[in-house]
Amino acid sequence: MQRRKFNQHLQHSAIALALSPWLTAVAAPSNKPRHWQNNPFALGVASGRPRADSVVLWTRLVLADEDLLLAGESLAVTVEVFADSKLRRRVYQTEVRTDASRGHSVHVHVRHLQPSTDYWYRFSQSDAQSAVGHTRTAPALNADVRVLRIALSSCQHYEQGQYIAHAEIANQSLDFVLFMGDYIYESSNPQYAIRKHSGEEPKTLAQYRERYEQYKRDPMLQAAHAAHPWVMMWDDHEVVNDYANDQDRQYTDPQQFLLRRAAAYQAYFEHQPVLLGPDPQSPANMRLYDQLSWGKLADVWTLDCRQYRSAQACRDPVRGGARPVMQCDELNDVSRTMLGLEQERWLSKSLSASKRQWKLVAQATQISSTSVPAPVGRSYWNDAWDGYPEARKRLLQTVVDAKLNNVVTLGGDVHCNVAAPLRMEPNNPQSPIVASEFVTTSITSRGLGDKAAALIRESNPDLLHYRSDERGYSLITVTPQEVRCDFRTTKFPAGSEAGLKTQASYVVKNGKAGPQPV
Numbered sequence: 001m002q003r004r005k006f007n008q009h010l011q012h013s014a015i016a017l018a019l020s021p022w023l024t025a026v027a028a029p030s031n032k033p034r035h036w037q038n039n040p041f042a043l044g045v046a047s048g049r050p051r052a053d054s055v056v057l058w059t060r061l062v063l064a065d066e067d068l069l070l071a072g073e074s075l076a077v078t079v080e081v082f083a084d085s086k087l088r089r090r091v092y093q094t095e096v097r098t099d100a101s102r103g104h105s106v107h108v109h110v111r112h113l114q115p116s117t118d119y120w121y122r123f124s125q126s127d128a129q130s131a132v133g134h135t136r137t138a139p140a141l142n143a144d145v146r147v148l149r150i151a152l153s154s155c156q157h158y159e160q161g162q163y164i165a166h167a168e169i170a171n172q173s174l175d176f177v178l179f180m181g182d183y184i185y186e187s188s189n190p191q192y193a194i195r196k197h198s199g200e201e202p203k204t205l206a207q208y209r210e211r212y213e214q215y216k217r218d219p220m221l222q223a224a225h226a227a228h229p230w231v232m233m234w235d236d237h238e239v240v241n242d243y244a245n246d247q248d249r250q251y252t253d254p255q256q257f258l259l260r261r262a263a264a265y266q267a268y269f270e271h272q273p274v275l276l277g278p279d280p281q282s283p284a285n286m287r288l289y290d291q292l293s294w295g296k297l298a299d300v301w302t303l304d305c306r307q308y309r310s311a312q313a314c315r316d317p318v319r320g321g322a323r324p325v326m327q328c329d330e331l332n333d334v335s336r337t338m339l340g341l342e343q344e345r346w347l348s349k350s351l352s353a354s355k356r357q358w359k360l361v362a363q364a365t366q367i368s369s370t371s372v373p374a375p376v377g378r379s380y381w382n383d384a385w386d387g388y389p390e391a392r393k394r395l396l397q398t399v400v401d402a403k404l405n406n407v408v409t410l411g412g413d414v415h416c417n418v419a420a421p422l423r424m425e426p427n428n429p430q431s432p433i434v435a436s437e438f439v440t441t442s443i444t445s446r447g448l449g450d451k452a453a454a455l456i457r458e459s460n461p462d463l464l465h466y467r468s469d470e471r472g473y474s475l476i477t478v479t480p481q482e483v484r485c486d487f488r489t490t491k492f493p494a495g496s497e498a499g500l501k502t503q504a505s506y507v508v509k510n511g512k513a514g515p516q517p518v
């Protein structure tokens with residue numbers, strides 16, 4: 001090989017490696033221009049993981065029968081990034097290869113971008129072109145930021161409603177969407193279905209891909225992805241309801257369950273604007289928890305509450321997983337963990353060292369208590385932080401020890417809007433408030449019944465706001481003065497009325513822990 005050519009070759013491979021660690025498998029390349037019979041970009045586009053100088057761009061090509069490739073054939077996909085919405089000023093262009101081993105997904109980690117800057121992007125392959133997406137980088141680390149606007153969302157059961165919350169999110173002026181899990185649901189509940197999942201409950205990679213395909217074809221979900229970068233976290237339903245680490249409800253042999261989990265994680269990666277690590281070759285144990293900074297205004301942590309947790313305490317020996325538990329000594333076992341020791345240590349170190357004004361700790365479920373009186377003592381929901389009280393104490397003790405004020409936690413999972421102070425001892429008015437919690441209701445997924453919700457509300461004086469009857473998302477507005485939460489909601493099932501309204505608004509004032517009603 002000539003030296004120049006060799007250098008070019010090296011450069012090309014280095015760029016491909018830097019762009020996407022997962023796009024390195026060797027497949028027979030096909031450079032023949034194709035004439036597509038069907039739009040391969042039918043799942044839309046997305047961007048995510050915004051940083052001051054980088055962002056991840058995503059798409060996945062879907063191939064109809066008429067467009068099938070030869071076995072092992074790869075596709076070259078062009079990515080273009082522009083500085084203007086009219087796509088006149090192109091600032092970046094590259095070509096990446098993808099093939100069937102990664103479901104024809106494309107992940108491009110675009111670097112060397114400007115901070116606080118809008119970009120537009122699109123993908124193309126031969127005569128096919130994707131929709132145009134918009135994204136925006138984070139501010140420079142030392143920037144004075146006046147406002148950070150986030151759409152906090154989770155739990156979008158496809159069968160249980162229309163994605164009208166996403167239609168509104170798409171039209172909001174936002175810095176990013178913070179999605180805290182249950183992006184797909186593996187399970188069905190025909191009683192509440194207004195539309196149907198296609199296919200069986202997914203267990204294999206092919207089945208999980210099919211489930212994501214169905215969700216990703218929704219035009220309102222596509223619009224929200226095309227409009228803003230998303231910061232992603234998963235919860236249980238991306239794999240299976242109530243799983244914990246290597247355990248499922250059926251007590252499946254962990255080695256066997258981990259194969260299902262690996263298939264689910266791979267499908268997750270293939271459909272989201274996220275980076276793969278720590279193993280660049282495999283998503284089986286992919287690390288999703290992360291931290292990002294928003295100028296001097298805020299640090300944001302996104303915590304993985306599924307992959308590393310201890311199994312739920314006092315599980316039913318036949319049907320495991322989540323349930324209310326009482327007289328359960330296991331709850332108080334200090335060795336039990338929600339985050340796993342490594343993530344817990346990482347968070348505690350990073351949180352304690354944070355110098356930014358607001359510390360936004362996004363985690364997938366609810367930290368404040370929802371326990372209710374039982375015949376003996378109280379009954380606790382063992383799947384949320386109530387089921388991990390020692391881990392919750394350690395989390396809050398970190399805040400106390402580091403003398404942090406302005407810690408606001410953001411959650412999802414429970415299909416309920418929650419505003420609550422976080423005390424070392426929940427519901428004890430003598431116990432100091434150390435942080436503030438907002439939990440968003442679900443985009444579509446059905447919530448707890450009215451009676452159960454009312455009992456929880458009256459049994460937990462800390463719950464300033466607790467409503468499970470409506471669907472939607474939460475608009476989080478962060479300024480130097482306050483963190484404001486507007487619960488944007490609609491009736492169940494979502495789509496049965498035209499739009500969303502504000503159910504309630506709360507603020508956390510600078511320096512004063514605990515939400516207050518507006």
Ligand code: FE
Pocket residue numbers: 154155156182237413414415442445
């Ligand atoms: Fe959910």
Ligand code: CA
Pocket residue numbers: 182235236237413414
């Ligand atoms: Ca969940």
